[in-house]
Amino acid sequence: MGMHLPAFTKFSRTNPLVPGADLELPARQLWAISAGASLWLVDLEPYEECRVVGVVKRLRVDPHHGHIEVTIDDGTGQVAARWTIRRNAPQLALAPGTAVLLEGLAVAGDDGRLTLSEPGFETITYLSSE
Amino acid sequence: MSRTQLLKRVLLGRTMASGELEHTLLPKVLALPVFSSDPLSSNAYATQEIMLVLGLVGTAALSYVIPIALAVALLLAIVVVSYRQTVRAYPSGGGAYIVAHENLGANSGLLAAAALLIDYVLTVSVSITAGVDAIVSAAPTLAAVKVPIAIGFVAFVTLMNLRGTKESGTLFAIPTYGFVLSIYALLATGLVKCVGGCPLAESAGAHLEPEQGITLFLILKAFSAGTTALTGVEAISNGVPAFRYPQSKNAATTLSMMGAMSISMFLGISWLANHTEVVYTEESARTVVAQIAQTVFGGGFMFYVLQTMTAGILILAANTAYQDFPRLISILAQDRFMPRQFMNRGDRLVFSNGVVILALLASLLIVVFDANLNSLIQLYLVGVFISFTLSQSGMVVHWRRAPEPGSGRRMFINGFGAAVTGIVFFVVVTTKFLSGAWIVVAAIPLLIQLMWSIHHHYDKVAKQLAHPDHKPPDRRAGDHSMVILVQEADAAAARAVGYVRAVRPRQASIVTFDNDSAAAMRRMAPEMSLTVLEEDGQRAAGIKAYLAERGKSLPPEHFLSLVIPETLEGRGLWEIVRRPGIHRLKASFLRERGVQIMDLPISRHDVDPGRYETEEPARNYVVVLVSGVHNATLQALEYAETLTPTDLRAVSFGLDPAATEKLGDDWLRSSIPVPLELHESPYRDMGRSLVTYVEQFRADGRNRVVTIVIPEFVVGRLRHQFLHGQTALLVKRHLLFESGVVVASVPYHLGTQPPD
Numbered sequence: 108m109g110m111h112l113p114a115f116t117k118f119s120r121t122n123p124l125v126p127g128a129d130l131e132l133p134a135r136q137l138w139a140i141s142a143g144a145s146l147w148l149v150d151l152e153p154y155e156e157c158r159v160v161g162v163v164k165r166l167r168v169d170p171h172h173g174h175i176e177v178t179i180d181d182g183t184g185q186v187a188a189r190w191t192i193r194r195n196a197p198q199l200a201l202a203p204g205t206a207v208l209l210e211g212l213a214v215a216g217d218d219g220r221l222t223l224s225e226p227g228f229e230t231i232t233y234l235s236s237e
Numbered sequence: 238m239s240r241t242q243l244l245k246r247v248l249l250g251r252t253m254a255s256g257e258l259e260h261t262l263l264p265k266v267l268a269l270p271v272f273s274s275d276p277l278s279s280n281a282y283a284t285q286e287i288m289l290v291l292g293l294v295g296t297a298a299l300s301y302v303i304p305i306a307l308a309v310a311l312l313l314a315i316v317v318v319s320y321r322q323t324v325r326a327y328p329s330g331g332g333a334y335i336v337a338h339e340n341l342g343a344n345s346g347l348l349a350a351a352a353l354l355i356d357y358v359l360t361v362s363v364s365i366t367a368g369v370d371a372i373v374s375a376a377p378t379l380a381a382v383k384v385p386i387a388i389g390f391v392a393f394v395t396l397m398n399l400r401g402t403k404e405s406g407t408l409f410a411i412p413t414y415g416f417v418l419s420i421y422a423l424l425a426t427g428l429v430k431c432v433g434g435c436p437l438a439e440s441a442g443a444h445l446e447p448e449q450g451i452t453l454f455l456i457l458k459a460f461s462a463g464t465t466a467l468t469g470v471e472a473i474s475n476g477v478p479a480f481r482y483p484q485s486k487n488a489a490t491t492l493s494m495m496g497a498m499s500i501s502m503f504l505g506i507s508w509l510a511n512h513t514e515v516v517y518t519e520e521s522a523r524t525v526v527a528q529i530a531q532t533v534f535g536g537g538f539m540f541y542v543l544q545t546m547t548a549g550i551l552i553l554a555a556n557t558a559y560q561d562f563p564r565l566i567s568i569l570a571q572d573r574f575m576p577r578q579f580m581n582r583g584d585r586l587v588f589s590n591g592v593v594i595l596a597l598l599a600s601l602l603i604v605v606f607d608a609n610l611n612s613l614i615q616l617y618l619v620g621v622f623i624s625f626t627l628s629q630s631g632m633v634v635h636w637r638r639a640p641e642p643g644s645g646r647r648m649f650i651n652g653f654g655a656a657v658t659g660i661v662f663f664v665v666v667t668t669k670f671l672s673g674a675w676i677v678v679a680a681i682p683l684l685i686q687l688m689w690s691i692h693h694h695y696d697k698v699a700k701q702l703a704h705p706d707h708k709p710p711d712r713r714a715g716d717h718s719m720v721i722l723v724q725e726a727d728a729a730a731a732r733a734v735g736y737v738r739a740v741r742p743r744q745a746s747i748v749t750f751d752n753d754s755a756a757a758m759r760r761m762a763p764e765m766s767l768t769v770l771e772e773d774g775q776r777a778a779g780i781k782a783y784l785a786e787r788g789k790s791l792p793p794e795h796f797l798s799l800v801i802p803e804t805l806e807g808r809g810l811w812e813i814v815r816r817p818g819i820h821r822l823k824a825s826f827l828r829e830r831g832v833q834i835m836d837l838p839i840s841r842h843d844v845d846p847g848r849y850e851t852e853e854p855a856r857n858y859v860v861v862l863v864s865g866v867h868n869a870t871l872q873a874l875e876y877a878e879t880l881t882p883t884d885l886r887a888v889s890f891g892l893d894p895a896a897t898e899k900l901g902d903d904w905l906r907s908s909i910p911v912p913l914e915l916h917e918s919p920y921r922d923m924g925r926s927l928v929t930y931v932e933q934f935r936a937d938g939r940n941r942v943v944t945i946v947i948p949e950f951v952v953g954r955l956r957h958q959f960l961h962g963q964t965a966l967l968v969k970r971h972l973l974f975e976s977g978v979v980v981a982s983v984p985y986h987l988g989t990q991p992p993d
Binding site: 163164165166167168169170171172175192196199200202203204205 | 892893894897898901902904905908909910911912913914915916917
């Protein structure tokens with residue numbers, strides 16, 4: 108089980124994606140990259156295979172439509188991930204506040220938002236900046 | 238930020254997010270003062286307590302102080318070695334309660350818990366009173382206001398602890414390390430001066446008249462007085478989760494450091510007291526340590542440093558209890574032996590309710606005993622030795638059940654420790670019983686009884702909530718009758734009419750006490766039946782009688798809602814305080830069987846005073862607050878379904894990962910067709926989280942409304958009210974000022990709910 112994150116703190120660091128650029132970056136964004144994300148959520152495009160990292164903000168269980176959905180946030184943006192409910196529903200371990208790595212294809216959902224459909228997932232540990 | 242919020246922020250600091258918990262963990266250097274100020278500070282008076290008893294036999298008996306001190310030091314070493322094993326075996330915090338509960342059974346666990354809870358309260362009262370005594374000795378004019386000063390210190394330590402563990406650790410480090418260093422300076426200087434013959438104390442040579450001969454009982458009494466040096470040793474074993482990682486290793490090291498410091502200081506003070514020939518009686522103006530310091534330092538600068546540090550550590554020794562009492566009571570609450578409110582962490586991630594209740598109980602003791610240290614100290618120690626004995630006995634069973642390399646040796650160490658502390662317990666009770674220990678001996682079973690009755694209540698509630706016979710009947714849309722309680726035919730009443738029309742209940746009616754309002758309401762809602770009740774001073778009784786009559790004519794599966802429109806003049810707490818009548822009225826209806834209460838508030842600033850809008854809102858988003866899948870939740874969901882919702886969902890805030898998984902799992906298992914959303918509540922304030930959540934619906938009260946449905950437990954007995962959280966009340970307070978939000982309370986009567 109991933110650990111809960113500390114508050115959203117900001118500190119000044121060099122942007123790891125743009126060598127030499129000195130930007131004020133939220134700790135969570137730096138952590139997302141260090142934890143293995145291929146991009147930040149703000150840069151996510153439809154029909155793109157991606158590996159993203161974030162903190163679960165919401166877990167939605169919808170038995171009527173037969174799916175479980177989580178919304179994650181990496182400090183730059185949010186994305187939803189959706190799975191069909193199967194036996195044991197392992198996605199229920201993704202409690203709000205849990206850090207998670209998702210890997211899959213981003214598609215535009217019914218409401219126009221980008222959604223990762225049936226992505227692989229893994230709970231991870233927050234790498235503290237301290 | 239309101240004024241109350243601002244005051245809280247200044248006193249306690251900013252609210253901390255749950256994720257910051259890890260950042261409040263203590264390094265060893267801070268953990269030592271936080272958890273050891275109690276055992277370390279008792280060195281300020283442990284030798285003196287032994288000498289006070291020995292003095293009864295005359296000056297010659299004072300030579301026994303060294304062998305008795307050696308025996309106490311040996312006991313302390315045994316307990317420290319024994320507890321190091323507990324700390325390693327129970328990394329998540331192995332207080333006597335947990336160890337005894339797991340290995341010896343629930344009753345032993347509760348015995349340990351009751352003993353510890355009482356002792357923690359006494360630790361606060363005794364150490365603060367001792368500290369105040371030290372101040373009063375320096376300034377005798379303050380003797381008349383000892384009680385208020387002591388209460389003031391309790392308040393100060395409470396406030397420091399409400400700010401959080403780490404902050405209080407930094408503050409407490411100064412007097413604790415200051416005290417330890419001053420004592421070591423005293424011992425070192427004393428030893429140097431003793432080369433070639435110790436200087437003599439001012440009281441040396443004073444003659445004490447023997448009041449009785451030396452007896453075994455007296456020696457044992459002196460020994461039990463000296464065992465005060467052991468109080469608080471268990472604090473570290475309770476507090477393992479507050480240590481930095483690796484927690485067990487750090488806690489065990491801190492325990493050893495504390496043991497080594499305590500033993501060396503205690504033996505050193507006893508040795509110097511003996512060799513400087515200090516004589517101490519109750520009439521002595523100076524404590525034993527002060528007399529030694531006077532002799533060794535000659536009353537210079539270091540004398541005053543030591544005295545200041547002693548007063549400081551004595552007052553702050555109460556902190557050990559502030560660390561452990563709230564933690565223990567929260568564990569008891571998790572096991573449903575204490576009210577569940579003790580499980581909540583406050584704004585600064587401290588178990589604030591436990592901190593506050595400890596402060597209140599300790600203050601009560603100080604007042605009752607008139608801040609008299611000699612009376613209070615007689616109650617002390619009984620609980621300490623009960624918990625030592627049970628904890629170590631539990632460890633013996635632990636090693637037997639889970640053998641591992643070296644467990645035979647460990648079992649022996651814990652068994653030996655248990656036997657020794659068990660014997661000391663009988664010595665303490667026997668020698669102190671008549672002087673006050675009987676109060677604790679009597680209070681412990683009463684506390685155990687209380688904890689069991691709380692447990693039985695929660696068990697009964699859990700069974701009722703899960704029992705199929707108590708499951709609510711199935712309802713369909715329209716199985717609902719609504720009554721609007723009109724106090725004045727105003728904009729709020731008009732909105733209520735619009736809301737009720739949107740819900741499309743089977744029956745809709747209006748009830749009022751005022752003929753003018755009745756006439757206006759007839760024009761506003763001609764399709765609704767209208768009743769004007771007699772105004773005879775008892776409005777609530779009149780409405781209840783009316784509802785009871787209505788209830789009789791409805792089929793059992795029908796819901797009957799009382800809709801209460803109200804117009805708010807302003808925002809904030811004042812608006813609630815200003816009109817206590819309406820809140821009492823709503824609370825009293827909640828206890829009526831078969832009636833649901835809907836609160837429909839509007840702000841005067843949001844409406845056009847000349848225009849009453851009775852049109853139906855086009856969208857009604859219905860949100861049901863849930864904490865688990867049980868009969869009260871099912872009833873609330875069925876109620877929500879009868880509200881003709883545009884969108885219906887269940888939400889939960891701030892559950893921990895295990896509870897989230899369980900709720901999700903139960904939800905799927907119960908085949909509830911409603912979607913369930915689980916959200917974070919990083920500041921553990923459900924009211925604030927819900928207000929943020931509701932913003933997404935952009936409710937305006939005219940076209941879009943949000944109905945929050947809250948399942949509420951109504952208990953049969955008033956005293957049981959304290960056992961259930963006041964979450965519903967807090968949530969309602971926050972939502973009262975949100976525009977376009979209707980709050981529906983769906984009471985679930987506990988204890989006597991008839992099977993449907």
